[in-house]
Amino acid sequence: MKIYTFIIQIFAIAILSWLIGLVAPWWSFVIIAFLSGIIAYRHGTYSFWAGLLGVGIYYLTISSISSRGDRFAFVNQIGEVLSTGMEKPISGIFLLWIGTIIFGILGGLFALSGSLIISNEPSNKIGSGRAKTKVKGLKLDLKRFQ
Amino acid sequence: MTRRLFGLLIFIISVIFVFLLNSNIGSIPPIGKLLSPSHGFWSNIDARESISQKMEISTSDGTATIIYDENHIPHIFADNEADLYFAQGYAMAQDRLWQMEFITYVASGRLTEIVGEKALDIDRYHRRIGLKKSAEESVALLLNDPLTKTPITSFTQGVNAFIKKAKRGNLPIEYKLMGYQPEEWHPVNSALLLKYMANDLTGTDNDIEYTNAIKKFGREIFDILYPEYPSSPDPIIPIGTPFHFVALKAPLKPDTSTMHVNEKVAMYKNPIKEYLPQRGLGSNNWVVSGKKTSSGFPILCNDPHLSLTFPSIWYEMQLHAPGINVYGFTLPGAPGIVIGYNENIAWGVTNAGMDVRDWYTVESDASNEKYLIGGKWENFEKINETYKVKGGKNKKETIKWTQIGPIVYDSDFDTKRDKLDLVMSWTALKPSNDLKTFLLLNKAKNHQDYLKALDQYWCPGQNFVYADRENNIAIKEQGRFWIRYPEQGKFIQNLKDANVKNIQNYFIPNQQNPYILNPERGFASSANQIPVDKTYPYYILGFQYENYRNRRINEVLTQQNDISIDDMKNLQYDNMSVHAREALPVMLPYIKNVTGDAQKEIFQKLSKWNYIANYDSDAASYFYKWWDEFESIAWDELKKTDDADFIYPESYTSIDIMKNHPHFPLFDIMGTNKVETLQDVLNISFDSTVAYFDRHPELKEFRFYKNTSISHLAQIDAFSEKNIKIGGYAGIVNATSSRWGASLRLIVDFSNGKIQGYGMYPGGQSGNPGSTAYNTFVEAWSDGKYYQHHFYKNIQDANNSLK
Structure with a gap:
């Protein structure tokens, strides 16, 4: 496995998540993430990170383009609306990142579950091991690319 | 296998996570949907609406063209009326869908469905006053009249075409924040909206307050506190104008008609006073004849003072099809133009302020099935109502109707009291086709057409000011106003003395309503003042006659000659207190x-x-x-x-x-x-x-003292504006108080046979807070600036403007 296939997978998830969102409900990106886990890569940890980064890029790109320049004022207004009753209003930047994280994690989890469900590898190697220690897992696996 | 099970477990947990993010939890909307970059609030950010553009709409059986000018005002061109009103519905929904629908939720008493238990009392009030029942009865009239049938059905189709598209794509932000979906639009919604306006403009009276006052202080003090005529009136029809008609007889006063003599009745209190239409609403309009203008042609002006809200109460547009070319302002949710001008005439409205709502105590029999009216026992009509409460239990109640109206207040609605039930009789509840008046005005060519159009008009009573290319000016107070004996309707009455036929059908004939054509003084005006002097042969009763703005307007117009458009702009922004x-x-x-x-x-x-009273005074x-x-x-x-x-x-x-x-x-x-x-x-x-x-x-500084604010309809502060830099106050021609003000300003100039409009309003064409067209006009409105309307003769003319 080369690093570029991993990168391609990330961008494929990002682009397809955006495309499916144009015609299907808001949660349709999870289908892309799930399928990516099934089709593209059977390694749980990579799938998780590909899903997380792919969906995260999709989220960050579309929301940043939508709210570029002066238009970000509206994101701050939404933050104000959502912080009714709170002492300090939620900022637009916070919304941008919390959205990216929530959507990214969802993407990661669906990609991971797709990859695990399709895989025949014994569980002790990947499922319960590396998936639990994701960061460590990624570091280890990245070494393999070299 | 364990690995697969583990995968399945993660999958299930993730699906539950998605499910939770897709659900309303208490008052929290579906967060996932709200945050989605493709479907959430991000997709409501829209900067395209400030650009001139052209749009083709596929209607039921043809097409229509919408050309948006630089202010995002749609100019609609169609080959026939069906296509025209379809496109009007579509364009309006595209900019104002949430507002249109929200108002129908308010009017039909269904707010609990979207905001929960806290709206229950206001919903109960709106169902009890019967706006929905009356709209349902009125829509039958609208659909049976060939003149209103096409506009209302095509408009409905256009709105639904947009709803279908929006549900697939992008809904207004308020739906996302409150977590609900638009329903299919029905013709009754348009009727409801018109009845809701009637409620806004005539849904208040002083019967309860006056009854309490006369009981507490006696006649002498009462008459000093609440005289029927101001001491220095300046009525709409100038003092001394003769009335050349024979009036119909006033009904006889029953012996025990006013409740202030009935000791059985205790003091009344309205349980939800704060939700009722507030005083402070009003409007100015005037028209100056060519005799007094520098151009030698009339100028017509109008500024209705309503709640300052986002989205704006008005939506501005031009409608063009064979037989119709009209420009002006309309209420989101109804077809046609309410205030505006066409190639021949211009018109504007102010509220008449006549009292058209009366209250009666009712005596029921022991079984609570029958009530006494005009000396006879009749059966109540009972309507069962269910309130669906978001996040709570449904509530049910039965509303009892008499022949003249519903019981609004009873011990069930106002649990603190043990008083007699109160029945409301209100001309707005009578089925009416008021839309027809506006659609006829849209096409009117001359003064006869104007009078014919007004003949259809029922409620809320309005002062329709008029000017045409032939240099005629006029004003008429039109609505259906009861013929009353002196003081009838001033206090709570007794249903057992009521004359049902009179209440249902005894009104001042239209041709005897206050009216003047080409007045000698060279102008006509109205500002919610008393319409006539004491020589008018009918007893009239108002609920809030103004007596400052009218005198100031008349004082300025009397003094001025060679009047220009700038003079009229200055008068609309006049801050003299x-x-x-x-x-x-x-x-x-x-x-x-x-x-x-x-x-x-x-x-x-x-x-x-x-x-x-300037803003910095x-x-x-x-x-x-x-x-x-x-x-x-x-x-x-x-x-x-x-x-x-x-x-x-x-x-x-x-x-x-x-x-x-x-x-x-x-x-x-x-x-x-x-x-x-x-x-x-x-x-x-x-x-x-x-x-x-x-x-x-x-x-x-006055602007901070009075704090003029424009509030979002759902009271969302982030979408509202506060401390707007504008002078004026209640009772001033520039009637900008804290929550009310000129909801639009219109000036129509007839110079040289060409019609040119100028306008401004406190908001923007788009109802979307994420749009650049949401609050475009606010600053210019507060600065007293106007934009020149583009009133295109035809589609070629409009196309040329895009180049």
Whole structure:
């Protein structure tokens, strides 16, 4: 496995998540993430990170383009609306990142579950091991690319 | 296998996570959907609406073209009326869908479905006053009349075409924040909207307050507090204009008609007063004939004062098809144009302020099935209502209807009291096709067409001002107004004495409503004042006659000649406070012993004030604060109590009382050992005004004192604007108080046979807070600027403007 296939997978998830969102409900990106886990890569940890980064890029790109320049004022207004009753209003930047994280994690989890469900590898190697220690897992696996 | 199970477990947990993010949890909307970059609030950010553009709409059986100008005002061109109104519905929904639908939720008493339990009382009130029932009966009239059938059905189809598209793509932000979906649009929604406007403009009266007052203070004091005619009236139909008609006879007064003589009735209090249409609503319109303008052609002006809201109450557009070319403002949710002009005529409206809502006590039999009316026992009609409450249990109730209207207040609605039930009779509840008037005006060619159009009009009574290319000007107060015996409808009446036929059908004939064509003085105007002098052969009763703006407008128009468009702009923004001009010379001489710098400063500022209430005036803040303090101390007996509602006298009446009755017994302050006089009241209120500004020096500038705000309809602060930099106040021609003001300003110039409109309104064409067209006009509106309308002759003309 080369690093570029991993990168391609990330961008494929990002682009397809955006495309499916144009015609299907808001949660349709999870289908892309799930399928990516099934089709593209059977390694749980990579799938998780590909899903997380792919969906995260999709989220960050579309929301940043939508709210570029002066238009970000509206994101701050939404933050104000959502912080009714709170002492300090939620900022637009916070919304941008919390959205990216929530959507990214969802993407990661669906990609991971797709990859695990399709895989025949014994569980002790990947499922319960590396998936639990994701960061460590990624570091280890990245070494393999070299 | 374990690995797969583990995968399945993660999958299930993730699906549950998605499910939760897709659900309403309490008042929290589906967060996942809201945050989605493709479907959430991000996709409501829209900057395209400030660009001129062209759009083709596929209608049911053809196409229509919409050309948006630089202000995002749609100019619709179609080959026939069906396509025209389809496109109007589509364009309106595209910019204002949430607002259109939200108002129908309010009017039909369904707010609990979207905001939960907290809206239950307001919903119950709106169902009890019967707007929905009346809209359902009215829509049958609209659909049976060939003139309104096509507009209303095509408009509905257009709205639904947009809803279908929006549901697939992008909904207005409010749906996402409140977590609901638009329903299919029905013709009854348009009827509901018109009935809701009738509620906004005539849904208030003083029957309960007057009954309480006359019981508490007696006739003599009552008549001083609430005279039927102002002491210096300037009616819409100039004083001395003869009425050349034979009036129909007034009904006979029953022996026990007014409840103030019936000791069985205790004081009444309205349980949800704060939700009712508020005083302060009003409007100005006037028209100047060519005799008085520099061009030699008429100029027509209109500025309706309504709640300042986002999205704006009005939506501006041009409609063009064979046989119709009209430009103006309309209410989101109904076809046609409500205020505007076509190639031949222009018209505008102000509220008539006639009392068209009466209250009756009702006596039921032991079984609560029958009620006594006009000496006979009749069965109640019972309507079962279910309130679906978001996040709570449904509530059910039965509303009882009599022949003349529903029981609005009973022990079930107002549990604190054990009083007689109150039935409401209201002309707005009668099925009516008021839309027809506007659709006929849209196509009217001359003065006869204008009168014919007005003949259809029922409620809310309006003063329709008129001008045409032939240099005619006119004004008519039109609505259906009861023929009454003196004081009928002023107090709570008794249903057992009611004459059902009269209540249902005895109205002043249309041709006898106040009307004048080409008045000698060269202008006609209205500003919610009393319409006629005492020589008018019918008894008339208003619920809030104004007596400042009308006199100021007439004073300026009388003085001016060679009137230009700029003169008219200046008059719409005129900040002269006639209230202060008449009150301060009476109030200031009573102030003795002005000591201390703060007192001296305020006293001197008020003494030297030119009565112009500009946004940066401090004297205006001092005066209006002093006036409020004065009213609250002088009329302490008229404050609402736990048991009863009262009402302050009109401010011009208070000035009369100060001038003519300095020892009026109500000037005595309750709960003190001393007997206070006007002198005491004015000094105490002056001192508290000084103390107030000592505590709040930041509120000395008038704009901060009055805090003109434009609030989002759902009270979302982030989508509202506060402390807008604008002068004026209630009772001033520029009637911008804290929550009300000119909801649009329109000037139509007929110079050289060409019609040119100028306008401005406090908002923007788009209802989307994420759009650049949401609040486009607010700053220019507060600065007194106008934009020139593009009133295209045809589609080629409009196309050329895009190049």
